[in-house]
Amino acid sequence: MPGFFDRRGLLRPPGAADEAELLSTCIKCARCVEVCPFQAIRLGPITAWRSYGTPFIDPIASPCRLCMRCPEICPTGALIPVAAEAAAMGTARLDRDRCYSYNGIVCNQCHRECPLREAAIVLDELLQPVVIEQACVGCGVCAHVCPSEPRSIEIKPRGRR
């Protein structure tokens, strides 16, 4: 759960305005939560401080599938309709020391399930996954399906460093 001292930032829905703009524009109406067919969007709890009541995604629980219903329904422009490739939520980061495919267990679920397969995640010539950061939008499907515990691929939200 996000907290006051969480330095990574929240993973915002696709098409989110930048943090300052979003925090001043979001009216916490929860329409984005209701419209998401995957129940991927949650609202920040009180411990999220200024982000209380604003939408975020926990990809381990339920990732975004880039269907783009949420920016369409947002009444205030906190979420702005964009193409899936421009969703700009964050970036996937792969830990090769933990990733099964780099360690003798042939997996590649992240590549298989990536909505932008062959653009955001590719396989090298030994069938090991590689994230192409320029193309990755940070939807979180890879982090959700990764079978290792803890996950070998995680999303770094676009927010704070």
Next chain:
Amino acid sequence: MDEGTTRRGFLKGTSASLALVLIGCECSGDGTPQTMRGVAIEGREPSSWHASACPYCGVGCGLEVGVADDQVVGVRGMPEHPVNRGRICLLGQNLVGIHGTEDRLLYPSKRVGDRLERLSWEQASSEVAQRLGAIVEAHGPDSIAMYVSASEYIEEYYVYNKFMKGCLGTNNLESSARLCWASGVVGLVKAFGADSPPCAYEDFDHADLFFVAGYNLAASKPVLFRRLMESRARSRAALIVVDPRKTETASRADLHLQIRPGADVALHNAIAHVLFAEGLVKETEARAITENYDALAAHVARFSPAEAASVTGLSAEEIVRAARMIGEADAGLFLWGQGLNQSSIGTRKVTTLLNLVFLTDQIGRPGAGPMAITGQTGAMGLREVGALPHLLPGFRKVSEEEDRQQIAEIWGVDPSRLSAQPGKPIPAILEGIERGEIKALWVIHSNPAATFPDSHWVRSVLERTELLIVQDAYHPTETSRYADYLLPGAQWAEKGGTLTNSERGMSLIEQAVPPPGEARADLEIVMDIGRRMGFERELAYESGEAIFEEYKRCTAGRVNDIQGLSYARMQREPGLQWPIPSADHPGTPRRFVDRRFPKGKVRLNLYEHQEPVEPPDDDYPLVLITGLLGMQYHSRTRTRHIPALARAAPEPRLTIHPEDAARHGVREGAYLRIASRRGSVRARAVLSDEIREGAVFLPYHFGYGAGEDQAVNALTIRAFDESAKQPEYKACAVRIEAAEA
């Protein structure tokens, strides 16, 4: 009563949420320095490791099973196994979670009205024996049928075969390999004259071309595909992939032919046409090995690429390019899968592909030839042992008198006991039940109510089966719900035996843990019931090894001669490839090196394209392709329990092209109702241009156990290959009936 026989006691030893940790094992792989890791349950250090092989696909990866307190707590690839050299895939790695599930079948029971009544083994075995005996007495032995998994051991198939054919005297012994490799095998037999996959996995290192047709290797055979790609990285071999979907396999290809579903015969004929037209046929060699070279040359003269373009949905340029790549290859390997086999013209597709192999003389040398890599571990072994309606051990035939006599002698039965009439494949078994000809069906570790096409019909047939015996490790499954008798069978690691993989390599699986509860090894169950039916002498084997030694005698002088193999030798040298005719014979990596074929020469097969039995029309305008997902297996009796696997596939998802989606007003993630003339399924839409417009894809793993509207095979059609009787899972007509926003 000790803890093992109570469910609580049994589950107590297994953590409810398996936290798996990586465990290290420094292995050299195949020259690539890498740390090969396995997995183990956190906090449960294995006290012993046992040699094994993976029970899932037919590649045959060697595994080591870690055991503590009589439970499987760890799994890792076997470092020195020739097939995988320490590597495993996601399914193999998650074998740790399959044993201690809530739905393990732990004791025999019998259906009484709506309830299941627990029985002792004594009661269950004697009742089943008595009821089967009464049915044979009243209606003859052909009123009984047995349908077994294609993942069983050689010793088990041998016993099932002897029980049905040598004791009861019926040939109605069938396996789920019918649904998977029947067309492929019949194709090999029609072309080569006998069933004998000629190549070895090491051929990957010598090929400069891989032709992969109707086969998503990346998802179905990850370890083998990884091995292929490593060879390719070294050799820069070319890869052609033929598939209506841009699968992960296709995305690795130098040339992806995104073919219109079902048009493979037209493609193969067009390629053959180009090979002849551009002088790329190895004429001297091809004439030397084939019977009917001129007939084929004349036949394909009219199948030009330009003419094939519309039926295949490919451009003439692509077809010509593929033909040139094939014709110019020094050594080409041809792999195919269900895209060819699971078709009403599966045998035609396979034999016309094999024509290309023969025309370019890709046989009998390193890196060249066709590879038949099966989806289940026992699919090769059951053919060798003859556990099919028309076969006897050692690739003999029930219809040949001399074959029956030879086997009767080894079995110690009167030759007149063996029937000359081939038994029924599974489509005919189910129809036979419907007509009342077959009264009893004994299903062993298989789930036809989920996996056979037209699920509603299958369920109605199973419901009316007079005596349905289901022997399985799990209950409920879609099939076990209809059982009159439930018999708990052991599964992988709980029983030992021999497997043959898809390069004819044989390995011995050790029993690593005892079966849980009152579950017993499957061949013990069948032998016990058989003895109670009066066959004490015939089914009195002391051990699996005794069965293996008797089976060996059946192979003397045959194509799969294994006189030189023994349990001891398999333990020392896992993966030796038959034939192994003597103890000092090193095994046979490659067949037909001497270019002498079972019938002298090989046969080219002349066929034309034919549309699927149910093409799309105005009422049902979309072609449904069913296929597998990489992280689930068959009807999910095992894999649905593994959170790491299930989270990527919680429900059926329909892959649909964005143009088709737009036409139907379907958005990403919307729930749809998809219907065929036989049933309907509720699935979530995934929009992707990986699939051809006009076609949709559903994963076949989901049966009605996941929900009444989740059974993908409720949509598929009972249409079968003309010779092989394999179902046409890859093409039927569907429509989208409703879409939720």
